[in-house]
Amino acid sequence: MSARGRGGMAPAGARAVALVVALAIAAATGAIARAQDFATPVDAISxxxxxxxxxxxxGFxxxxxxPAIELATIRWFGLPExxxxxxxxxxxxxxxxxAAGVSQTGDPEVGWTGLGAAxxxxxxxxxxxxxxxxRRDRTSRFGFDARGAAVGLEVGGGxxxxVAPGVALWASAPQMWTRGEAPPAARALGFGGAARIGxxxxxxxxxxxxGPPRGRAEHAAGLGASAGPLAIALSARDQPLRGGVTLAARAPHCAIAAGVESHPVLGETVKLAITAGGGR
Incomplete structure (x- = not known):
């Protein structure tokens, strides 16, 4: 989505400029290419x-x-805005x-609102x-009746x-089709696998x-351990190289997960999610 201010003017002030620069750096380094409106710390576990x-x-x-309900919040790169x-x-x-949900990212000057379904x-x-x-920029009221590129839409799947007991493979292409306002970051085909041993x-x-050049990719790996209702996971990614840690706890009808991911240029990204329902 764009970083327009109200009335189509560029946002004023050092804070808005800093946010735009942070978004540009993150997009250039691939830091947010894999996750956007509905990211959750559960991803680091698997x-x-x-x-x-x-x-x-x-799309998994x-x-x-x-039935399950999940509330999630992410502070990207240590920026409250x-x-x-x-x-x-x-x-x-x-x-x-x-599944269906609503998401809101950023302050009104540089943020957007998203409605999602699967x-x-x-x-x-x-x-x-x-x-x-x-998605729709927060500078104007959300509505599907907007003309032109005021609303952005993306459709994909996963x-x-x-393939064996405790072994799973996956693939996701979240932006197979887009229309209108460009998404905050482009997301291409991703695939991977997980194995559980004890x-x-x-x-x-x-x-x-x-985008060019072709053949570029981001790689990620994670190792998790569980003991009863508790779990911990360590993760690492490249482009640029960075790491994170996630802690999770589960009760019979609810769960909570929290994670922190470092970045060599920007600040730390902190994630928190609470889930109710869904069974064990």
Whole structure:
């Protein structure tokens, strides 16, 4: 989305300039290419876990059918003015899975509002979903009746398959079709896999970087360990090289996850998510 001020004028003040510069650096280094409106710290434990926000973000449908609600917030690069707040709900019936949510990122001068939804199918052997997100700059009222490029829309999907006990492969292409206002960052095809051995989970992922030159990609890896209702995960990414840590705890009807990711140029990104429902 654009960084326009009210009435189409450029935002004034050092704060707005700093935010625009931070977004430009993050986009140039690929720091936000893999995640946007419905990112969640659960991704660091395993990108295919498919929380309500994750289903909208990546197109991964969950095995469970019990209704779940997830609230997530992310402070990107240590900037309070560049914070994402999201709420999503998901449910299933037989093989069908559905999720819907709303997200808001940034201050009015440089921020945007997003509405997302996903619809798919899943069982214990795999799942797939189509996802869509519509965005509108916060400088004007959100509405689907806007003319021109005032509203941006992206449509994509994702899928995962269990290839062996405890082993899953996944792929996600969240922006197969776009229209209107350009998204905050381009997201290309990503794929990966996860293996669970006892209390340990190892996952690897690769996501193409959109735009020239061809062949560029961001790589990521994570290692998690669980003990009863508690879990911890360490993750690392390149383009640029950075790392993070995530802690999670689960009760019978709720869960909480929090994570911190470093950046060599910008500040730390802090993520928090609370989920109610969804079963164990």
């Amino acid at each position: 990108p295919a876990l498919a929380s309500p926000c994750g289903m909208i973000e990546h 449908a969950a095995v469970r059918t019990a 560049l914070t994402t707040r999201a709420a999503a709900a998901a449910a299933g019936w037989r093989a069908l899975r559905a 619809l798919g199918v899943a069982d214990s052997s795999g799942g797939a979903a189509v996802r869509a997100v519509a 899928a995962w398959v269990a 209390a340990l989970t190892l996952w690897l992922a690769r996501e193409s970087v959109a």
